[in-house]
Amino acid sequence: MKRITINDVAERANVSKSTVSHYLNNRFSYMGSDTKERIAKAVEELNYNPNFIAKSLKNKKTMTVGIIVANILHSFSTQIIRAIEDYFYTKDYHVIVCNADDDPVKEKSYVQMLMSKQVDGLIVIPTLENELLFKDLYEQNFPVVFIDRYIEGLSIPSYLLNNALAIENAFNYLLEKKHKEIGFISQPVKNITPRVERKNAYLKSCQTHGIKPFTLSTSLDNLHTEIKNHLENNTMPSSLIVANDLALLEVLRSAKETGTVIPRDLSIISIDDIEFTEFFNPSLTVIAQPTFEIGKAAARGLFHTINHEHTDYSTHRFNHQFIERSSVKHEN
């Protein structure tokens, strides 16, 4: 198949290609009206679309930003992506989405791929295992922003939940409902910002209120078997704070398999609001993140630094929304 170029248009309209270029870029105030018409007609007839690749090469701007998320299976990631796409759509920027699958090697190769594709900026939920890579980017002054996580000691701005506040809210709610046993479930904490912050906030609340800490922080597979074991052996606390949606799935799966009835046998509050929580039986009490707001703010921040309107290096915190439903039992 042959692709139509500006030359084909010029030829058909009997003008030079620079005239066509002028026309296409709306610089035709002076142009002869018949010239304009001939060009318009040629563009129409040939169904011409400018070669974006050639334009980018010339302009040194691709009008494209890359998004790399640590793990696209999180509802948080997909919602964030939607918000970012929406924002950039209004600015005529395109977005390339990559999923690192929690693999630093993949993450690095995606960064290189995107740089090689000459993206104008990067929005990343980092795996946190590629410190050097991002340090380089930062030092080269390449526009990058983080979401949900950040790298200690690196001034790349990050947009994330006020995790401590969210956990406190959940904890206090369970206290109000007279729970004396409150556990915490998450994937392996490592140095992953939200996990660290959520677990620390949980532990702090335990201390403040004299609750005995109970935590399970391991891979999803292990979570599944360990939760089942505790449920079967009646060694599970009466209530659980679940750190994210993926962990929640394991809790629900395990509950189902062991015939555990929520909230009769187990109360839960989890972070991240996902579609089915509303009409699940029972409906699930949840801490929702303002994903749309976070994504939009990050996108706007990146857009501004790309266009040198201003650069900021600060951390941006966002507040959760507590959605009370029916997965917490009032103890007595």
Place this chain on the structure above:
Amino acid sequence: MKRITINDVAERANVSKSTVSHYLNNRFSYMGSDTKERIAKAVEELNYNPNFIAKSLKNKKTMTVGIIVANILHSFSTQIIRAIEDYFYTKDYHVIVCNADDDPVKEKSYVQMLMSKQVDGLIVIPTLENELLFKDLYEQNFPVVFIDRYIEGLSIPSYLLNNALAIENAFNYLLEKKHKEIGFISQPVKNITPRVERKNAYLKSCQTHGIKPFTLSTSLDNLHTEIKNHLENNTMPSSLIVANDLALLEVLRSAKETGTVIPRDLSIISIDDIEFTEFFNPSLTVIAQPTFEIGKAAARGLFHTINHEHTDYSTHRFNHQFIERSSVKHEN
């Protein structure tokens, strides 16, 4: 920020840029070993990544394919996307994903954008309202494949479920469970392939088995209120075949809101297997599509026509998997 080019490498290594190019493209069988080393060192030190944009312009190949899905909210779409990405990853192709949001105007603008970005091929779940657009592409011999839907009278190959078989299976299962009332729920049918095929198969089964047809085919919002009305007025059949995941959500939401207990008050079988169906209360009996297989086959088909290995214009049908769980009651 300054980007490193092949010229920088050449300068640093004290060779010409064509030599660097040779080196980078693994044509160094003859090259002097010291030359090789100098280039390697320069690439390393400068952290050079070839400019993919320039390469694409020169090669007239972007190693990139576009995916446009009618509506990304369908679990089917996201699973298909994963499968396609996985396949093309192994072929060193990149993928750009676009969501037309059921809007033909958006769809058209995405096609143009992707063509303008010089993608090598297109995989589309078409809205079916842009017949001319795809006809043009087809006639220009541009590589395109469809998934899930197809345009009548256009030889663009399509990869989709054997819908008739799937519905028959569900229908017969309900019959076996002694249901005398079997309804069908879907979004507006229009000319959308899977909806047409599923509804027709349903109606045919009704006729064959002397069941009185009951169908609700309207927008998700309307579905919500209409289902609720039927549930409240006791005018709902004893069992329902639900055409896809989005419609299923409305059924579940409505059931919840009206205190309808599944399967005691209402039995359901739905198409598309989504995460929570397994541990929902009750677990949901479901017709799963072989999304991974479909996506992979479509991707492979596109890859082959891009590389002129062979082109095929046929329709490819795939068989469903019936997953029996607990959302259907045995009537008596």
Place this chain on the structure above:
DNA sequence: TTGTACGCGTTATCAA
């Protein structure tokens, strides 16, 4: 008001 010529970073051809 329109056209010529050059450069963006790469690869390929051909010559040295």
Place this chain on the structure above:
DNA sequence: TTGATAACGCGTACAA
């Protein structure tokens, strides 16, 4: 074994 040069399609000085 290496290098000079043209080309890919577009935008833009500058010239006409």
